[in-house]
Amino acid sequence: MEATKTQIFRIDRGNFEKTIRAAARIIRDGGTVAFPTETVYGLGADALNPAAVMKIFQAKARPADNPLIAHVSSRAQIREIARDIPACAFDLMDAFMPGPLTLILKRKAIVPDVTTGGLDTIAVRMPDHPVALGLIRESGTPIAAPSANLSGRPSPTTAAHVAADLAGRVDAIIDGGQVRIGVESTVLDLTSQTPAILRPGGIGIKDIRGCVDEVKDAGGARDVGNARDVASAGMGVVKSPGMKYTHYAPETPVILVEGDPESVVTRISKLIAEYHKKGSRVGLMMTEETAEQVSGDEDLILCPRDNPDAYAHNLFGGLRYLDGRDVDVIIADGSIQSEGVGAAVLNRLRKAAGSR
């Protein structure tokens, strides 16, 4: 694509309103703005302007059949773009909006096809971040925003990550510092008979069970990596088109070692020995406990094993960091519990690792 001049806005004390006004003008004029949310940085454009939404797909080199999430700042805005909203959606909104929950609802005709990848449904989310909410409000329109990375790469958790992927490809980047959560929102489909989690994320399945009688874990416990996996997860068709593509992957190959802590440590030691024998250099991304027992050529310690929130917070930055070091392979420690945000961390690592 043709190079674009990318403006960088840094949010500082005293310039919040002015920054939001300038960025909102770009959105209203049909441009693209990357902005922080509580989960990851998003790349936004007016969700109701097809030409603007096209620019998102171009900037990210994203497949056109992978639909976008419409970010809203109010429930009234959800009603403008969605129809036949089930009662349980309002309970979920009471509990988790604003927050890291995306609901799949039936769409209204006002939403252009490019935004939904031609689907009859629309993903909606109200981000829990003052910059994101301010930008949506000031723009006066729902903002379509996928994660602000080149398609297939780890999602960005800082403005520097966004710039590394998208400088020269988007109109502006708002730098609001490092995000709080670090993995994307939970995607919950409310258009099938039984609500189904299409992507585990910032909100755990247990929390959702508090609001909805029955929830299917379609993308959570097992990896929904391609159409066949989706079918075997009992969904028949690809419900969340994004889940069929390679995702979250650095250029360096990633190996995920899952299981109980003891066998993870044993397996990682063996892998290190094998790679060293071949003359390869190993980058390790691990919990503190694992790091007490193994070491590679580049060691990145993320968190204590019982703190999946911290693992999530450091996950994508960690993958990008090790990708930038002189290593031939990245081995990730999967010895955490697959619970709450831990399920989202393991899901992202499985995708980053492909089948490795």
Ligand code: TXA
């Ligand atoms: O936390 C997040 O959700 C971040 C921030 C920026 O809000 N956004 C994000 O967007 O992760 P993206 O585009 O990277 O992921 C959206 C996911 C994809 O897997 C996509 O296929 C799915 O949601 N999705 C979007 N619309 C859908 C729809 N109508 N039906 C089913 N899945 C949908």
Ligand code: MG
């Ligand atoms: Mg993404």
